[in-house]
Structure formats: C-alpha cells, structure tokens
Amino acid sequence: GLAGSSFAQEGMDDNDTHNDDVILCTQLFLKVQGKGWMPRWFVLPTDSNEVLYGDPDKDEWPHDFERLQLEQILRVVASEKNSGLRFELVLADGRLLKVLAQDAEERDEWVNQLRVLCEGNEERSAFIQIAKQFHCLRQQWVC
Secondary structure, three states: HHOOOOOOOOOOOOOOEEEEEEEEEEEEEEEEEEOOEEEEEEEEOOOOOOOEEOOHHHHHHHOOEEEEEHHEEEEEEEEOOHOOOOOEEEEOOOOEEEEEEOHHHHHEEEEEEHHHHHOOOHHHHHHHHHHHHHHHHHHHHHH
C-alpha cells in the first residue's frame, strides 16, 4: 500500500500538496461500480501529462496505479451532488469517473487545476473525430 511506498518514505501525506514533484496529492473517493465510494490516492505529478490514482490499501506506488492521460479528460464537472463535494471527469472513451473530495476546498483545487490542464481537450477531440470521419469517407471515394 501507500504506507510503505516512496510517498510515505518521502514524508508525503494527503495534506502535502507543495512537493516539487507533485502539483496535487490527495486521498479522494472514487465511485466504483458495484462497490460504492472507495478511497483512492489521486496524484497529479509536476511536468506530467497524466493523473495517477490507486487503492491506498493494495496498490504499490507508482507501478500499480491507474494512469489517466490528461488529453483523455474532455470535461471536468463540479457537481452539486454529495453536498457539493463531488466532481466528474468526462473521458474521451465515454466513461465518467465520479470523484468525491473530503471538503469543498479540496474539490475546488482539483477541479480548477484539471480544468486548466485539460482546457481545449473537448474541442480537439471533436475535431479529431470529424477529421477521422472525413478521412474514411475520402478513402472510400478514392477507392
């Protein structure tokens, strides 16, 4: 788990968001199909194009953590559900990740940071889809 990881060895905990290598590192809750809200460490490394998240009880940092490319996040939605502590990540593959913060400040910090980093992703994704469709049609016309 995270307790024996390099995070713990470096003295990082869920309140330490000022480390040089990490923009944000927080224990949040992820809605897991069939299980409800489960604790997960969410890490946004500096100079990285991904968010990492993992189970604090069984995932070893960093190799067991899920990696979510920032370009896959089309939209970050602050929800009023769960007392306004919830936010949702709309992904390019059609998935919706539901995340619950422990307080409003933490939710706002993640939402604001992800919105800045993912700005324009939805428009780029729509353009790529149109370009792919055009390319397929054009190929059919040429053949």
